[in-house]
Amino acid sequence: MVKLTGLKKIKTAVFISGAGSNLKNLIKFSKIKNSPISIDLIFSNNSKAKGLRFSRQFKIKENVSSFKNPKVAETKILNILKKENIKFICLAGFMKVLSKDFIKKFSGRIINIHPSLLPKYKGLDTHMKAIKNRDKIAGCTVHFVTAKLDSGKIILRKEVKISKRDTPTSLAKKILKEEHKLYPAAIKKIFN
Known part of the structure; x- marks a missing residue:
């Protein structure tokens, strides 16, 4: 479990591949006073993802990396996450499987909705x-992401x-x- 420190919101990245309706919903949620997260980065593996329009609409940094070479893409993403001080990741219709190494670096801090x-x-x-x-x-289920597809500990269903x-x-x-x-x-x- 991740504990909230002080009153600062947890810097969060949302990973998408498509329309981004869950992303839009999470952005709205992040803006309310008692939300524990702030969305500071939107990442997509798809440059044509409709959800990327929300990064412009809500003035949130975005990054697009094709997963033609997953290792290169993940290294790039990890560097950006570190630079932006991202502490938490929400997968929201992200249609790529992240490697075991990537997940290990964010162990217990990546969740997905299925x-x-x-x-x-x-x-x-x-x-x-x-x-x-x-x-x-x-x-639907929200769960922690592990190296095994859709198999992490269930948070809510x-x-x-x-x-x-x-x-x-x-x-x-x-x-x-x-x-x-x-x-x-x-x-x-x-x-x-």
């Missing part, structure tokens, strides 16, 4: 798997009912709404 009730449906296509298996409940009419797209929308509440709640839980 669109299933872990340990069920690790990896991709979680909504389709839940519907295909005729699950009655799906949901939220269940969402699957209706008979749900498609992977409609289920994804329902779960995303819950993700936006769960991620800030999980961060508060870690730091309080």
Whole structure:
């Protein structure tokens, strides 16, 4: 667990690959008075990620590194994180797997939000798997990141009912709404 020191907010980086709705939500959360984090850096492996617009909108530093050579990209990112004094990382739709070495350097200080009730449906296509298996409940999980994909200690989970009419797209929308509440709640839980 990471403890909050004094009244200073924890300098945080958010890693994204896509639209950035969780990023936008985390930025709004970071601006409230009792939020334990400040978002000081947005990182993406995708220069076309729509979520990067929030770095301009909220005047937050951004960095884009392609993961064509993951080792080079990670070394560059670690140097930037050190320079910016980043102490905590939130993965929010980041579609690359970080190396064991990278994770070790931020052990216990990287969290991720995953669109299933872990340990069920690790990896991709979680909504389709839940519907295909005729699950009655799906949901989302915030967990600590470890070297094993979607396997770190669970911080919080939220269940969402699957209706008979749900498609992977409609289920994804329902779960995303819950993700936006769960991620800030999980961060508060870690730091309080």
